[in-house]
Amino acid sequence: MLARLSGADLERLMDSIGTPTFLVGVTGPDDFVILYANREMQAVLGLSAGDLRGQPCAAIAPPEQGQVFRHYFHQCWLAGAPVMFETALTSPGGERWLRVALNPVRDEAGAVVRLLGTAIDVTQERQAQEAVRYQNLLLRAQQDLSPDGILITDANGGMLSWNARFRQLFGLTDADMSQGADRVFPLIFAQLADAEAARRKIDALNRSPCAELAGEELELRSGKIYQLLSRSLIDENSLGRVRIWFVRDITESKRAERALAEAHALQKAILGSAHQMILSVDRHLVFRSFNAAAERLLGYTAEEMVGKATPLLLHDPVEVEERRTAMGQMLGREASIDEAFHGRAPSGEPDIQVWTYIRKDGSRLPVELALTRLADEQGNHLGYLGIATDITERMETERKLFEVATTDALTRLWNRRHFTEQATKALLRARRYDDHDCLALIDIDFFKRINDTYGHAAGDAVLGAVARCLDATLRRSDFMCRWGGEEFAALLVNVDAQEALRAAERMRQAVEALTVPWDGGTIPVTISIGLSNFLRSETSLDAILSRADAALYAAKAAGRNRVNVAWEAQPDSPRPAARSG
Structure with missing residues (x-):
């Protein structure tokens, strides 16, 4: 290749x-x-x-x-x-x-x-080689201080010098060492799990003056593991003068390697079995892990993402920009995309935000992302770990709970409490921005007679039909609710008096034209409407409700199926005449 x-x-x-x-x-x-x-x-x-x-x-x-x-x-x-x-x-x-x-x-x-x-x-090895060659006294000092066992042999394999650590590693005495290689090497080989392989390796090195040995592992019968390194010191004529052997006890490091491998296996098992998406990125925001749950929920494979993609691939750009703008307003300066993503996480605090992920097929997945900064023992920034939970069911439950809390079950309109909250906010906005809002209270005429004549089921059908008819006549900016019983309320946003009166008349005429099918026939329906305007001097909904209620009462008293108004004059709002059907 x-x-x-x-x-x-x-x-x-x-x-x-x-x-x-x-x-x-x-x-x-x-x-x-x-x-x-x-x-x-x-x-x-x-x-x-x-x-x-x-x-x-x-x-x-x-x-x-x-x-x-x-x-x-x-x-x-x-x-x-x-x-x-x-x-x-x-x-x-x-x-x-x-x-x-x-x-x-x-x-x-x-x-x-x-x-x-x-x-x-091999700079360090080379430096060590030159130190042996040119500074024998320094080498001896280094031997004595070295944590490794050191043995120096001549070209024939005879032992020239050794340090105390070498004796300790193999449990040898000064008396053993003084008897030379013929005594020492058999004692060493007897401790090895595979003595014959070690003997062949050492003999081959002794026959090749220029040969080197780097990192050969020796397993002892006791369970310990040593690492053997060997290098020849070569003179100007390229003839091997001496050979240095380094023996290092790597038992603990090997145990640590095994423990690390087990930890990695455990981590892999956890990542693979977790139901939540577990994602990590490096300090450049490139994915370093992408678990099985993320593959299943997002449609991407780990191979597609790890080392190649950043979280931006998963995010809705519009949502990211909205978060960035909001954070900039909070900080009082322009915020970066990284700041929008990470929130409080760079400070070491876990950051939890709700985001919309875009799956590979383009569909959307709402998630709750808990983000944590990753750092080493010195505090150096390594990246971020994110645990993303699919909150589709939770959001649907919240939506249903919100609907139950804010919607009238029969008419599917807002209920009175939610309408009051939203209308109060709308009126405060109107007061702030000098808009003109109007409120209509609507009552179904002779509703008790409908219940008495056709039954309560028919009354419910009339309520539903009238609610749908009224809602269809309103603009997107307007909103309404079932106020109670057979009454409805509608807030007409940013309209002057004439526009509000025309809107109310459209509602009245639409209901008058409505026929509610029931039991093989139809039920005729009309409504009466009381209309009033919101004054900029008012700070609550109570006053406009009171005026609209009085106007509604007057409309019913005047014969029903009509619109009656209760205007409070404002300098820029003419007082229109009432209309009736």
Whole structure:
């Protein structure tokens, strides 16, 4: 695959590798050009991808090592086999030693067309090697202070020196150590779970003066786990003089690794079995986790979201902008989208908000999102954890409860209490903005006679039919309710006296034309309306209700099926005459 990849696909693949890696194009025996170096390699070299792309491989090495670079690249290409070497590079952080592994990349025909290089920072190992080589006294001090067991052997495997930690790790005495390798190594092998494999590995290293061992694990019969590292110190003639062995007790770290793996497994089980959506983002707001519940409820897969998308994909842009505007008003300055999303979470407090998620299929899902900031032990910001709960059923229950609390069950209009609350708010707005509102009280004429003649079921049918008829004549800005019994109330918003009178007359005429079918016949219905206006000097609904009620009483006394008004004059509102049917 690497033989063909290029452009963004190649960069994404290589950037996903967690170690410094670079890809080299091969166009001739000595023509090796860098195609791409991933972010880790860019960081090591202190150069950008653009600086490196197209450069000869030797260009990244110090001048004195350019020929060495070309030699190893040529060797890998010519032999078609992996090559490993070490080199010193100068980076912004100073000189760094890298162990470079070159691997040939072949095309379909088997020809080597590219070289893939990976680099491991071996600066510390190199420094330790030079310290051993040039400062033997310092090495001895380091041996004594080292938490690792250290053993130094000669080219024939004979023991030259060791520290106390080495003896402690294997339970050896000074007397054991004084008898040399023939005594010590059998005692060590006897403690190993697989002594034969360890013996073969050590013998192979002793036969290869330049060979190294990095991170070989030794399991002891006691259950402990040691890590074995070995390096030869090479003189100017490339002859191995001595070999240093490092033995490190990694039992606790291995236990920690197992505990971490178990914790990850537990976390995965929790995320997979949770009914709530559990989402996390990094400090760049890119998803880092997206559990099974989120996949099920939102229609996206974790593969589509993790590392690729941000929460903006799930949110209604209009709702986000409304929240941002509202937060800006609260803060007294323009708020960012991040602030609208996160609320109090950046301060460390859990933030709970109701949002509307947009599913992959475009449908909407109301959720309650509890957001918590994630930080490490030093308080560094890592991202956010969100737990989103589907509140569809809760909102439907709340809607039904609100409907029960605010709606008249028979007519489906607002009930008196809710109408009074909303009308009071509307009148306060009218007073603030100098609007003109009017109130109509409506009574069904001879309703008792309808109940007595046709029965209460027929009376209920008349109430429902009249309610629908009246509601249909009103504008969207107007609203009405069942006031009680056979009475209704309607608030006509931002109308002058003439407009209000025409609206009331339309209601009266619509009901007069209404016939309510019942028991094979029809029930004729008329209404009487009392109409009054709201004065800017008034601070409550009581006064206008009182005037409208008096007007309604007068309309019924005058013969019913008519509109009667009770106007209180205002400088900009003429007093119209009443109409009757």
